Amino acid sequence: MRLRVFLLSLLLAAAAAPSYADDGIVVYNAQHEALTQAWADGFTKATGVKVTLRNGEDMDLANQIIQEGDKSPADVFLTENSPAMALVDGAGQFETLPKDILDEVPANFRPSSGNWTGIAARSTVFAYNTDKLTADKLPKSIMDLADPSWKGRWAASPSGADFQAIISAMLALKGEDATLAWLKAEKENSTAFRGNTAAMKGVNAGQVDGAVIYHYYYFGDQAKTGENSKHVALHFFKGQDPGAFVSISGGGVLKSAPHKADAEAFLKWIAGPDGQAILRDGTSFEYAVGKEAASNPKLPPLDTLEAPAVDPSGLNSKRVTELMTEAGLL
């Protein structure tokens, strides 16, 4: 009866598979895996607490946490952008953070609610092909890209959370009508890539003149071989333009967290000097947001980017999806 033994062992294995070791904390991670892994490894080394990552996309995981409600196994939620944090916060699932965690980060890099905090930041840029565009031909505002003269010349990654965060800022700053009109123009004018790296590669290859992405894709590629950014330069819109939006990556502890104390310790570690130093020294090239924390010296200083003031807790991802669906981008 070898077959029976085999089938029995299959069933046993099936029963055993879902039970993961219940030590350490579970982090729902939408940040770049390499960065969060570096944070997790550093934290485990310092405290001995194990960290299990569930990797996904911002909205994916935010929706999952909401669906799971108070039964969610997640202790900590880390995102690339604020709208996903605002979504979970709106569902009332974040624990209000203790003052010592909030104090690690200046008030302009965290929401007014105090239910989550900033852990890193990234700036919107217009990455352009230096053979195709010169400094005087660059758009003054991100809104200019809606002009018919830009038809077929620029790209973005509209399905990604990064781009949708930029649109949520545009929505907060310019209102619904202007944003929808711009999105409809985007559908006409732009090429849709999947992922910012792919969009930048398209710029580098001259498939388009420029692309709306975040800054660190360029610096990351330059630090490696530079093969995807040889012909690329970055244009920071500045002047409080929606295109100068600095998106805050957020971290929060869930009310339902099974390991709340360790979860808070992890978040404090990330927002504190040790976690922020990984942003400075590592290869993520995201901006550090901790008090007195320095960013990678290769980056233009964050306070020179003239970013518009946007309260991250007011960013409305649901409305953005609806507008993008209406414009035919999704």
Add this chain to the structure above:
Amino acid sequence: MSWRALGLPQHFPTLVAAALVALLSLIPLGFIIGVAATAGWDHVAALVFRPRVAELLINTIWLEGLTVPISVALAVALAWVTERTALRASRWWSALLVAPLAIPAFVQSYAWNGAFPDLSGLPGAVLIGTISYLPFVYLPVAAQMRRLDPALEDNAASLGKNPGQVFWMVVLPQLRLPIAAGALLVGLHLLGEYGLFVLMRFDTFATAIVDQFQSAQGAAANLMGGVLAICCFVLIGIEAWTRGDRRYARLGAGAAHEPARYRLGAWAVPSMALLAATIGLSLGVTLSTLVGWLWIGGLAVWNDGQLWASLVQTIVFSLIGAGVTTLLAVPMAWLSVRAKGAMPRWLEAAHLYAGALPGIIIALALVSITVRVALPLYQTAATLILGYALMFLPRALVGLRSSMAQAPVELERAAMSLGKPPLVAVWRTTMRLAAPGIAASLALCALGIGNELTGTLLLAPNGVRTLATKFWAVSSELDYVAAAPYAVLMILISLPLTVLLRRQAERALSR
């Protein structure tokens, strides 16, 4: 206890088991109908009748309308050259034409993307779709060509038809069934594929559904899933219609003689060129690109704990998934062979249809349903395994059915008359004789699960990373070199699949 005493058939428990599995299979379809019914007509109309959906529909029609005919024409030409001409080493050529089955379509796409970054949109989608799925048509067509009764061709020739006319009037009509079946497989794969089209920047329903799902898990994704399901049923309808009901088997007794192989003559050079070009496109570009990246990566890329961890996870999930799928298929397989009547036919249809639905629809249904009514199962390994089972149930059923049919029913009866309860009797006789078929079913399911990407992306529980999803995460960052070992491992574990499918295609026609 005897079920007959209660007025029920002797195999009543098996019927119940098969009905339960059939109910599971109906979950995705029921889900789509449920979403459409509860969303309200206005809401449905606003989300379905919009320009974006029209755009996706046009993309899908172009994709299918170009890829399927090109694949069929190419497959027939290649099958003719390898099976009916005096080509040297034709077995080797034939094996090379089937080999691309071992390369997942999204790996082909990734390699081409790296080698030719400008290739994108419809041309890229059609090219990669054709080279990835060509074997699905080539395999059955070539197998059929090998078995054609040359007497028909001889008769046509003796009536004064030239070889070209013989091909059109006699050979091609006899290839109708394998062409229709192969074309349907290509068509369904094109509808369900996700990774290929993302990398080629060509939007289809599958890519748009994932985009919507990742932005907001609302009705828009589910309703696009409904449109996609309708596309699948349209394809199945077209296949049933083109298949027709003509009879192609010989009537009298006797056996066909070995068909003559035509000498290539002046056609030798173009034929070889066609073969070489097809293989160069379907294997050469991808394999040489991968080797190039492996060379750049050196030994360092293999010294990656996550690589081997995901290999182990892939193998574990493949084996468990295949075991569960095969187990679920057993009651229906037994009924298909042993029971008569309308009920088993309906149950069988319910088992088979889910295999035609794209993985994305099955995954979407399971995610949405577990979230609403079965939260403890949400994002667990059990749900992922169930998803795999629904996707691959037809594979398991087809393999089991044919091998159980070869076990004589008298053995079961003899065992029962010796006092064994029915289940034990079946277990000790038919199931043992069907062991090779069970093994083949297990292998086919395991290999399918090992390369599954779209459903796994949506269903994988915390911390689970299969080769396919990990490859996808790495290649999304366009880190070609780091993704190469994952691609190579996926190809290596898929190699046995090509051998199995090839054997199955030959056996299917020998009955």
